[in-house]
Amino acid sequence: MYDVQVVSPRNYFAFTPLLPSVTCGTVEQRNGEIQFWEADCLKIDAENNKIFCKANFDNNTVGSEEFSLEYDYLVVAVGAQVNTFNTPGVKENCHFLKDLEDAQRLRRTVIDCFEKAVLPDLTEEERRTNLHFVIVGGGPTGVEFAAELHDFLIEDLVNIYPTVKDLVKISVVQSGDHILNTFDERISSFAEQKFGRDGIEVQTGCRVVSVSDKEITMKMKPTGELCSIPHGLVLWSTGISTRPVVKDFMEQIGQGKRRILATNEWLRVKETENVYALGDCATIYQRKIMDDIVAIFEAADTDNSGTLTMEEFRAVVDDIIARYPQVETYLNNQHLGDLTDLLKDAMSEDKKEVDIEGFKKAIHLVDSQTTSLPATAQVAGQQGKYLAKCFNRKNQCTEHPEGPRRFAGPGGTRHFFAPFR
Incomplete structure (x- = not known):
């Protein structure tokens, strides 16, 4: 029997692959009811099996906002934060898509762009600028949002704003040679061909160097030439970076020189005995x-x-x-x-x-x-189910859920659980 305590700054569960659908109304947001601590985890004290938290409420609440929780086993699943690569103007002028509030804000801005575009006395160039939607990053989130946005525009918004339907443009800016370049080549090729048929422009080999409230400046990798394009909205979806609480934890356990928290093949954090991690905050160190x-x-x-x-x-x-x-x-x-x-x-x-x-x-x-798994919610979901099965059978193990940590050999004892796949 386990006493499970969940610490999260939000009192709902967000399945991130559906966030692009929320921006366009394909999926509506709904809050589930679960019991947990609504707070941010500020620090992990691995030596004393304790975490320190701060309640995620307004400052006018009564009582102390900070508290600590002890644990026998800790599962770190805090995800990651947006990586801006310190590009000037990104935080001030771009939208992100990491949580529900981002999706709601993005949807409002898309509609506002159309409202601005139909105002009287605007030139055609100004209308085109307001209706130019730029997605920086050709990974899963950027590609899914571009596809959802295209459907939202074609099926809904152009019917509401028919006078500007021919001025709408969607551009995907990718620094690599292809979009979805971490996936099978056939998937990448199919997505590019589909976007071509839908009129979604894909610009590859472009590195964004700055973003202002009116334009985005890029450097063309093949030539080194700088060019700027106007925009009405920019979604920044170029990658992820480690959250501060995880960075601090990594310093404690001797992983300070790594870019991301490392676990073994059974999702247990390396250099620890009772801490596990899954999702975007960690990567599996597959033994060679x-x-x-x-x-x-x-x-x-x-x-x-x-x-x-x-x-x-x-x-x-x-x-x-x-x-x-x-x-x-x-x-x-x-x-x-x-x-x-x-x-x-x-x-x-x-x-x-x-x-x-x-x-x-x-x-x-x-x-x-031996490659890293993609930072997608599907991977995290499978890891959660896998880890739950390990814990449910842990009483059958004498040490860790993974059992003996050596090569079995003929007649030997194989690992009690297979590594995560």
Whole structure:
């Protein structure tokens, strides 16, 4: 039985992938009823298993606003904050899309842009400027907002403001060569083609250097040339950075030189015993198979001959795939049916065996598939369910939910839980 206490500055749950839909009215905001502490976590005291909080109320409330909570296990899921990269004018002149208030504010501004555009005595150029919507950042949030905004304009607003329907323009500015460049190339290509058909302009290879209330200035990467374009609204969606409370926590546990909080494959924060983290505030440090290659070889070499037969290797294949998720990814990407396919070319023709050097050579490319998971709410949601299952079965473990932290080998004890995938 667990006593779960939730600390959050908002008394509702926001599923961030639906925020672009809130801006355009496709999804309405609704508040759920849960019991929790409505407060900001200011500091994590990992040494004393305590967090320090400040109530998220107006200053006219009675009593102390600050309090502390003790914990046996702490799950850090505070997300991240917008990364402006210290670009001049961004905080003052751009919209963001990180919470419900941002989405509501963005929706009001979109409608205001149309209201301004239909005022009398404006030139056509001024109307075009008011109706130029610029999205900086071609990641999931920027692309989803551009698509939702296009539908909102075409299906609703141009019917209400028909006199300016031909003056509306949506632009997506991306510093990389493609939008959605962290996803499969087919997804990126499809999105760009769809935007082309819808009349959404995608400008790649452009780095924003400043934003004013009237225009956005960009540097073209191929030429180094500066150019400015007028705008009526700018959404800034270029990436995320670590929140101060997490940065302070990282300093305490020896992760101060990292850019983001690191967990192991079971979502437990490295260098801690009872703190877990998920979502955008953390990244999984996936152990590389080459770090354990000697231990794997020795465990598989049951007759201590110094070489592996195919039969010996097959006996540990399941353990390897369970312990190192990148193995399965590599096999899929290389269209290989089985891990043993990697070993066939490395085996000697006469004895059909492989020594440690040949084993290393056959396996070394597998770790190339070790990549960070995308900072999306879908990943965080899956991590939450996974961690809940771990805790629900924790009484079956003697140490951590992940169980023994070593390579099992034939007849050994495999990890009690598989790493998060």
